[in-house]
Amino acid sequence: MLLLSLFSLLLTAPATPAPDWRTPFERGNGNTTATYDECIAYYQRLDAAYPEIQLSEAGTTDSGRPLHVVVLSGDGDTDPVSLRAKGRRIVFIQNGIHPGEPEGIDASLMLTRDYVQQKALHRQLDDVVLVIIPIYNVGGALNRNTGTRTNQNGPESYGFRGNARNLDLNRDYIKQDSRNARSFAALFQRWQPDVYVDTHTSNGADYQYTLTLIATQKDKLHPALSQYMQQELLPALYGGMDQKKWYLTPYVDFAGRTPDARGLVGFLETPRYSTGYTTLFNTIGFVTETHMLKAYTPRxxxxxxxxxxxxxxxxxxxVALAAARATATLQTQQQQQFALGWRLDTTAAEQFTFRGYAGKTKTSDVSAQPRLYYDRQAPYTKPIPYYNTFRPTTTVQRPRAYVVPQAWGEVVERLRLSGVQLRPLSMDTVINGETYYIEDYKTGSRPYEGHYLHTGVQVRTVQQPRSFLRGDYYVSLDQPAARYLIETLEPQATDSFFAWGFFDSMLQQKEHFSDYVFEDLAANLLRQQPALRAQFDQKKQADPAFAASGPAQLDWIYQQSDHYEPSYLRYPVLRVR
Structure with a gap:
């Protein structure tokens, strides 16, 4: 009887409820997104429940909170060296760089859960490892509000675009002013992913698409990877999204009044942007941009x-991806000429079938002036031009090495974080090489992300011996970071360290002269150096303004003399050919 009673009790005892694995988004009303704390707590639950998932800290952020990373590996192996040796392809997903654009945060929570709970998805982890940054801009995620995304249709509350230092982190990948960016660089170099994705929400025109896509600009990507991306990867992604009824379009950037007026223009992601930085290391990059006016759930x-x-x-x-990347890596090591600047070719366009809404005009209720609106009752599907061919405007020959003085510690630190191998000189020495002198540049009148950017940089090259100190750095180009080195250390490059102002102190003259003292010295120089006198007279004859200006004449003689400081406008980094 006792056994029967126990058996009866077991039959009638309530079953243990199954764990509730719904994400914060799924538990909400379809218009809410996970907070920072909710997001990390959910990944902690997954980490505790599934050996395939590891949540860890991957450095610091400007907020004082850590940067977290989630690794999803089918056999629980989270060592990138070991995983690459096994032939695993690595996909790196970054979310929340702009926390007011949180779709990727919520999508990745569901994705991580489903890849361990659904057998069909789990099988993909035999060949692919996922590396996920849950929320990159931690400070922005903690700065939660309901109003700053003025044009956006949900969610109800969200984070702020600027980080704890009010930096837009998607302009910080080269300059690395934020601790976020420095932590990212170390993490990226550790994993060296094959494909990288940065999740966003767009602004701009109205159209039928829920999701738009920025792919690494094809002409900036290594040709082997570009061919694979265009011929195999992108067709599969566009076709697959079509099958899911999420029709896909290139990012809707356009020069006309509406997208169909003059067509779409490809986005040129320079290395300040996430996918511009990752391209320097032969990683294919994507930026997803959901449409701000669509409801949050479909986004x-x-x-x-x-x-x-x-x-x-x-x-x-x-297999095809691995082969393309291996070819790109090998050929980059052998590449001799590199592009530093690009310009859109407005004569080259392909036709793309675009699903838009008619742009019309009506009278503004505010100004009583004509205003643009998109008529959702007038959808269209028609071919429009897509301009996505860029031509190099500035190129440079690959040097054998650079020599970087240790005095420029901020530059050296950033080189290290991006995986650059540096060899300190063992003694004071003189090295013969190419020195740049800055001939001209333009500087923005307003700060941009904490810097006054230089553009239109022009240089003069002089072959000369230079003295370097023990502890200065010899940086060989025979390393995987070769392209990164060229695009950061060549001052003409769009996002070089010079362009971002890291070498600005060499743009200021430190010594000068008093006119009344130098008058006698200048006169003696002209008497003692007939060739200099001839140059001086010729310049006065050719330039009336110069001939009429005593200070200009004194300054010209000063610049030709031994008194003129040799370091003024001399770029500190030496090129060794």
């Missing part, structure tokens, strides 16, 4: 479906 679902489709496509195309 999250479309992001989820794209990420899942991308992972599955990488798994199926893993």
């Amino acid at each position: 999250v679902r479309a992001t989820y479906d794209f990420l899942s489709l991308l992972i599955g496509t990488v798994q199926r195309q893993r």
